Amino acid sequence: MKRKILKIYERPLITSECFTYYKMAIIQTIPNYESWLINRFKMFIDGDGDAIFGENGDIYSLASYSEILNIEEDNIFNIGKEKIVSYVISKINEEKYVMVDLNFAKLYFDHDGFDIHETLIYGYDCDSCEFIMRGLNNYTFKEWRVSFQKLEEAYADVYKFFSSDK
DSSP, X not given: OOEEEOOOOSSOSOOSSHHHHHXXXXXXXXXXHHHHHHXXXXXXXXXXXXXXXXXXXXXXXXXXXXXXXXXXXXXXXXSOHHHHHHHHHHHHHTTOOEEEEEEHXXXXXXXXXXXXXXXXXXXXXXXXXXXXXXXXXXXXEEEEEEXXXXXXXXXXXXXXXXXXXX
């Protein structure tokens, strides 16, 4: 396949921070997600006055979403830089969204700093050699297009980071 883009909800009900936004952008494409949301999601205000989705002072964990999302994890050490592009494409072809830690500084700011950040990838275009993802820009989540090469580089930095301190 040359191009594939999975459905996401661009403006989900909850856009508090990346971790929750990414999951809600997927969840709101699922029929009858409302009943899960009403019965599951709570919010609290932390000591700094920030609204957090979770309970008893803790943000909801990834496992909290497993009731509605089919979550699979892969070991970063099984997917080297040379495999990440084909890995992401294969997962999207299987109708699976990919959330991966990347060097946000290289990905977004295009400099050699290091800032690890979870990123949602939901599409690819082989003609332009780009992945399609969501990212925060001026306090709004927008579509990003990132070259296969740039993603490889941002992933390689994270791979190196985890390899140096497992």
